[in-house]
Amino acid sequence: MTSRLELPQQPALPFRVKTLVNPSQSALRELALKHTPYCVQTVRGSINKVARNKARMAQYTYIIDRAGKPEAYSHSTIGVEQAQRLINAQAEYVHAQGELILIEGYVGIGPRAVPVQWCYTLEAANIAGMQQVLAFPRERVEAPEAATQPFAPAFRLVYTPDFVPDMPGKQAIIVDLDNYVTYIMGADYFGESKKGALRMLAALHYRNGGLVMHAGAKEIVDGNGRITMGILGLSGTGKTTTTFSKQGDATKPVQDDMITLWPGGEISVTENGCFAKTWGLAEDTEPVIYRGTISSDAWIENVYLNADGTPDFFKHELSVADVERLRDTLVGTGAVANNVDAYIKGEVSFADVVEDGIPKDGWDFVVWTENGRSIIPMSAVEDAAVLEELEDLHSLGILNRDEGPDAATPGLVRFTSPEQAAGYLMLGETSKTSAAGKERGKTRSPFTQPFFPLAHSLQAQRFSELAATFGATSMWLMNTGYIGGDAKGVERGSALKVKIRHSSAMLEAMLSGDLVWTTDPDFGYEVVDVEAPANAALLEQVPPEILQPRRFFEQAKRMPEYTDWVTSMKAERKAFLQKYEVSPAIIQAVVLP
Numbered sequence: 001m002t003s004r005l006e007l008p009q010q011p012a013l014p015f016r017v018k019t020l021v022n023p024s025q026s027a028l029r030e031l032a033l034k035h036t037p038y039c040v041q042t043v044r045g046s047i048n049k050v051a052r053n054k055a056r057m058a059q060y061t062y063i064i065d066r067a068g069k070p071e072a073y074s075h076s077t078i079g080v081e082q083a084q085r086l087i088n089a090q091a092e093y094v095h096a097q098g099e100l101i102l103i104e105g106y107v108g109i110g111p112r113a114v115p116v117q118w119c120y121t122l123e124a125a126n127i128a129g130m131q132q133v134l135a136f137p138r139e140r141v142e143a144p145e146a147a148t149q150p151f152a153p154a155f156r157l158v159y160t161p162d163f164v165p166d167m168p169g170k171q172a173i174i175v176d177l178d179n180y181v182t183y184i185m186g187a188d189y190f191g192e193s194k195k196g197a198l199r200m201l202a203a204l205h206y207r208n209g210g211l212v213m214h215a216g217a218k219e220i221v222d223g224n225g226r227i228t229m230g231i232l233g234l235s236g237t238g239k240t241t242t243t244f245s246k247q248g249d250a251t252k253p254v255q256d257d258m259i260t261l262w263p264g265g266e267i268s269v270t271e272n273g274c275f276a277k278t279w280g281l282a283e284d285t286e287p288v289i290y291r292g293t294i295s296s297d298a299w300i301e302n303v304y305l306n307a308d309g310t311p312d313f314f315k316h317e318l319s320v321a322d323v324e325r326l327r328d329t330l331v332g333t334g335a336v337a338n339n340v341d342a343y344i345k346g347e348v349s350f351a352d353v354v355e356d357g358i359p360k361d362g363w364d365f366v367v368w369t370e371n372g373r374s375i376i377p378m379s380a381v382e383d384a385a386v387l388e389e390l391e392d393l394h395s396l397g398i399l400n401r402d403e404g405p406d407a408a409t410p411g412l413v414r415f416t417s418p419e420q421a422a423g424y425l426m427l428g429e430t431s432k433t434s435a436a437g438k439e440r441g442k443t444r445s446p447f448t449q450p451f452f453p454l455a456h457s458l459q460a461q462r463f464s465e466l467a468a469t470f471g472a473t474s475m476w477l478m479n480t481g482y483i484g485g486d487a488k489g490v491e492r493g494s495a496l497k498v499k500i501r502h503s504s505a506m507l508e509a510m511l512s513g514d515l516v517w518t519t520d521p522d523f524g525y526e527v528v529d530v531e532a533p534a535n536a537a538l539l540e541q542v543p544p545e546i547l548q549p550r551r552f553f554e555q556a557k558r559m560p561e562y563t564d565w566v567t568s569m570k571a572e573r574k575a576f577l578q579k580y581e582v583s584p585a586i587i588q589a590v591v592l593p
Contacts (some may be wrong), residue, residue, distance in 0.1 A: 004111040005208055007154040008180050011537075014117070015091065018099045025297070028132065031101070031125035034440045037162075038329050039126050043309035045296030049126045050357065052333045053189035054302055054369040060187070061173040063453055074446075074456045075175070083174050086165050088365045093163040097121045101128045102518060105135030107197050112260065112268035114140045115198050115202065119151035123162045123188075128377045130190045130299045136270045154204075155180045157160070157196045160187035172419075177453060181518060190373065191299055198258050199451050201270065206454060210260045210268070211462045214449045217241035217254035217267060219372040219385040221509060227511075228391045230259060232448045233399030234430050235371075237481035240276050241500060242399060244288050244381075247508040252385035253288070253378075263469045265392035272505075274381070278303055278372040281313040285500055292376030303372040306526050311501050315352055315368045323365065335365035395511065398424060398448060401481035405489075406565040408553065409479040411498055411546040412506040414517055414526040417465035419583075421475035423590035424462045424525075426582055427477045427573055431481060444576055457581045464586070478503060478526075481550045484556065494556070498546055503540040522550075522566045524592045 017404065021186040023031070029047055032039045038050040061437060062078035070077040071398045094100065103118040120128040134517045138147045163185050165172045171186030173196065173569035192436075202212035206468050212581070214233040225427035233239035240256040276289045278300065281420075283290040294311065304315035307325060323330065324344045331337045339362050342348050353363035378384045402409040409429075415421040428448035431441065446456040449461065480503055485495025506528075509515050516532035519525075528535055530544040530551070542565075555563035570591050 003115065005204070007114060008204075010117065010153045010156045010181070012030055013117075014017045015094050017095060017097070019102050021102045021129075022098070022104055022132070025129060027099070027130065027340055031122060032129060034125075035122040035128045037123065038332055040305070041309070042305060042311060044298075044302070044311070045107050046298035046300055047126060047129070048300045048303050048305060048311070049188075050329050050333055051190075051302055053187055053190045053192075054371050056189060056191040057169065057171060057173070057187060058197060058450060059169050060167065060169045061175065063175045063177055066178060066196060072455055073453055075453055078174065083176075084339060086167070086172055086174055086185065089165065089181055090158065090160055093160055094119075094121060094158070096512035097160075097578040101125060103128050103132045103135060104153065105132070105137050105567070107135070107155075107270050108260075108268055109136050109141055109200055109272075110268065112205075112210075114150065114201060114264075115141075115156060116155040116157065117151065118193065118197070119156065119158045121160045121162070122158050124193075125191050126299065126301075127159060127161070127188075127190050128302075130275075131193050131376045133299065133377045134194065134275065136272045154199050155182075155197055156183065157182045157193065159184040159193055159196075161186065164452055167569045175199060175453065178519050180204065185315060185507070190375075191275070194271075194497065195451050198270060198407045199453050201258075201260075202449075202452050203454060204261045206452075206462065211459065212258060212260045212270075212449070212452065213447060214239075214451065215259050216256065217255045217259050217269070217390075218243050219252040219254055220532060221250040221252065222511070226391050227394035227509075228254065228505075230261075230267065230396040231399060232397065232425065232428075232459065233401075233480075234428065234443075234445055234448050234450070235431050236277070237399035237448075238272060238500075238503065239399055239471045240267050240289065241286055241481070242478075242503060242507070243274075244286065245500065245504040245507070247504065247511055250383065251317055252383050253284060253381050254385045254387065254390065258588040259499065260391065261463075261466050263466060265394075265470045265473055267379075267390060267393050268494065269390070270344070271389050273375060275379040275429060276374050276376060277370075278374050279370040280310075288382055288461055289374070289376065294372035294381045295380060295501055297377075297380070299375045300372045302369050304368045304376070313372070317354075317396060318366050320344055322411050330365045330517075336362050339363055348421065360472055393470065393473050396421075396470075396474070397476040397478055398428070399430070399478055399480050400443075401430045402479045402483075403481045405485055406561055407479075407482045407484060407486075408522070408549040408562055409477070409481075409567050410527045410549055411479050411483075411502065411542060412510060413477040415475045415477070415512070416524065416526060417589055418464065418470075418475070418520075418526060419586045420589035422460055423582070423586045424540055425475075426456075426580065426586070427578060427590070446580060460582045460586060464583070474510075478506060479546075483552050484558070495554065496543065498548055501546060502542045502546060505538060506547075509535075520593075524589070540586075 065077035489495030517526035518529035
């Protein structure tokens, strides 16, 4: 049986103010509409907030470094004195406001659960409402008699969106990993609340022998019983979509974002719902997420609303009329007023300020963010797994949304060794996504995990230790992007898109155990053998050029591009892994001679 964690203990709440402890969802909705700027009710009855921040701001996140060893952390660091000045100033702001919303619940469930106290000033009522949905309530985690006792948090998070610190960007996220407290100042994006607790969880679980990973998970039920699959991936790779797609006789979602791996393949969960991207959301492709998002009980963030309050999940270009209607919201959330007025007056056009789909500096407001989000409780997720009764990990994969003229990642890859899997997980390759659409191109993030606060080199070491105990767990990679180009290339007929139905078919075929594999000559991992008769059923659903991209480049007479890609990828991967002091055995498994 899994033993309970030994948890830190927070001191008494350091603020002498009125507190609203675990208000109801309806009360939080009323508070949000009254106190949260640019928070409105949609025609469906849900609550939408347009935030100043359109994504999490990693560059304004600082870990307090008491030992003077910044190399011990993967984030920027801050000195004790400067951090304390900011914390004191935030406390003065809280006392001046005179009231706090306290959400008291758990990250996780079962013996690995961690009690957290989230503290919000009233202007963050919408964030409190969203966080309450994702937190496990006390009555589900604690024994019945324990819930009658005072709450004893292990973590604390203090969130003040309208307190502007004297820091770059006029915001700061101060992380005290020694005492498990996070202070969020000036940011107004829900992701900072969500990740604030998960970041501290990553440190605590690492210190207890586990590894928190940016991964979804689902339970798959077939004729052989129940198995648990983990799916790693950065934002925009399709992690949530893959988690909710169907395989086997039944698929039961477990988590959409973060899980912890433990020895023997045990996993523990973190959240009682999901934080899903809404861009391009449609009922026919993502029915569970769509229905949860349009529910009257939903909390949504940075979703475009038409004049009648109807959400539009495909909105991109804002017309003059759109900008005129939304002027106060756009200016209030950071748009330059003079630029907004110039656009309304027709002094500049969309074509004047947008190049190749990317707005020029100061003109982001003409393109609606693609990082709209929704909070969906597990209770609203159809056929969700019983989170207290999960099987150990059977399959673990990483998603890479490859894109661009040299996009050549196979649709499905099976790793041949723990070292090879550890290397690709450490690379965390994908294409960038961002709120304003300005950060494009390919990127790498260790273990697809930008929220691990300790030195990233520790992740490879810990994963290697854990993988050695996984037994028959299979490890794989899937491309959820493109082959040979991007969306425009698909329109021209010069690229292929890996569609959701392709991904689902590949996963189902892999889980069947009947696929025939062949070794990729360039990288040594295994790819689907498109010549094998046993794979004919999969080939009816997925083009062979997706399964083996080399064929696509050969047929298009673009082999020099493919050859250059192979050469550059090996060199870049080796340099990246060496930077993080990854073991030579792992590097060798990735690069090959």
